[in-house]
Amino acid sequence: DTGVSQDPRHKITKRGQNVTFRCDPISEHNRLYWYRQTLGQGPEFLTYFQNEAQLEKSRLLSDRFSAERPKGSFSTLEIQRTEQGDSAMYLCASSLGQIMNTEAFFGQGTRLTVV
């Protein structure tokens, strides 16, 4: 197993375009998390899944953001009508059970630049 994989690693898009990111968690990890990190800030929680169920969404996740994990394996994060403020690093993490009881493994992130 190669760890948590995110694709693409970098994305440059024009304002107003839609973008979609993919995260492949570690096999058999039932929990998957999305975080966003802007320059000079720590990662901020966006949403998380247990298997295919989306258990919580942050208020940071506006209506333009949607995340899915249809088969309980990989997940996608889509941003519609991107804005310059969406420029950030989007990090995905996975864990086997609650992070309180185990360890979360992070991917290398997708760096989004909206021009």
Added chain:
Amino acid sequence: AQKVTQAQTEISVVEKEDVTLDCVYETRDTTYYLFWYKQPPSGELVFLIRRNSFDEQNEISGRYSWNFQKSTSSFNFTITASQVVDSAVYVCALITNRDDKIIFGKGTRLHILP
């Protein structure tokens, strides 16, 4: 409210010096975990340590050591005999049994100068 504060935005030290990164946390929960992650320029968060709220023993791992003090709500991280490869952003984090979200600090960017 739960919060993690890393007051040091950026630190520069000369190689072989010791350096301490500060982390102060806030939570009303009695059961929680504290973490430190290393974030190199490539962006991923590399796990360094996890400490639960009931274990105040200090920990040492090679050149790394951690000082957990509940009385001051601090979980400081010291690198002894720093090396250039230690240059990175170091992020302190908190999770409680209230929910399954990690609360991160803003990170401290550490520069080790040759």
